[in-house]
Amino acid sequence: MNAELSNPLALIAELTHRCPLHCVYCSNPLEMQSRQNELSTETWSRVFKEAAAAGVLQADFTGGEPLARTDIIELVRAARAAGLYVNLITSGLPMDEAKLAALVEAGLDHMQLSFQGAREEIANEISGTKSHAQKLRVLEWLKLHRIAVTLNFVIHRRNIDQLEEMLAIAESSSATRIEFANVQYYGWAFANRENLLPTRGQVNDSVEFIKREQERLKGKIRIEFVVPDYYAKYPKPCMGGWGRKLMLITPSGDALPCHAAQVIPGLTFENVKDHSLAEIWEKSAAFQKFRGEGWMQEPCKTCDRREQDFGGCRCQALLLAGDVAATDPVCSLSPMRPKVDAILAEMNSASTAEIFVKPAWLYRPNPV
């Protein structure tokens, strides 16, 4: 590795696009990989060794639903044996007590269990399946094991008023960490944005609530809060900077700098079947494309914050500004910010009756 290039710290392993849930904000691409294109156990095991050798500390197993892989126990064991800290990001389906015990025995360090709401009705509506009761069962089983637990509640207009009930679920579990993560608008979430974006009042109330509860639960539960960036003054440091900390491997083995990078025209992605991780990290044109500051335009180019937020999200720049190298349009300094303000103004001026009617969701299907 050359002197300026830091090593990747986390490997996001999208083990499969198959999933029993159909969440309307799924972060998977609109075009998904089918089962026959998925990497083998052996290839993943090699990738974990290459990742550890390249300096990666943590592997995030995600999907789709990573538990849909029948070799999930072997994969946990392989990543742990390679020297990685293993996170499982899961819906909790399909799982039973024996599967959980086997995962822990194989060396799983941390489980992040996703919730679609605090109440069964909204959770099932958002996930397009009956899943909420199973998650509550998983929470009970987790109490029997020595493993770190994070609950991840994905937040939007239709469940942001349930934060208190969500926190009560966390407090009655063995979780030491909770994420209230507002939906970010790409892919499926972008398609459903009109029905997901919270109101300004909801956002302000939730920020107040989180501040209060973070103080109350200090030393017991760490509460992370991800704001909906349309309401933020500055963009998020997307992926901790392009090609700077993270590598994502798709179910078929393509190495991406972010979840949604495939929407960016003109980028080609190397596959782990043909190249080593270190080689991809150093040499891939896609990873170099927005690494560092050379690609930046004004106002990012001379902005004091450019080392904090790295210009924000490239996919969002493409979606909202139509220019992948533009400043993230959610930034208050972006010339395209009025476009985001117009989206917010339209939604916030609509009547409560209009925006809280049950929508016709576009559900994420399973790969064919």
Place this chain on the structure above:
Amino acid sequence: MPPDANSFPRLAPGCRLNEKSQQPRMLLMPERALRLNGPSLEIIERCDGKHTVQQIVVDLQKIYSKAEPQKVESDILGYLALLHDQRALDFT
């Protein structure tokens, strides 16, 4: 709040050191990792549920015998409190 001198700190579930063969030594925990220098590694190696806070202080005062003992103690208490706030330590 500083931890009780007679309590036994132990790494919380999901918080562990990387392997001895891996450099630099790190404390791994959910969604993050802390790089450890000499004293912080020596403290964390003793957060095993078998050493009291007081024993850790005495051990480190021996290792760093040239440092002011009061300073060693206050640094350790501060570090343990910080790790507790980050949910990396339990005290029994």
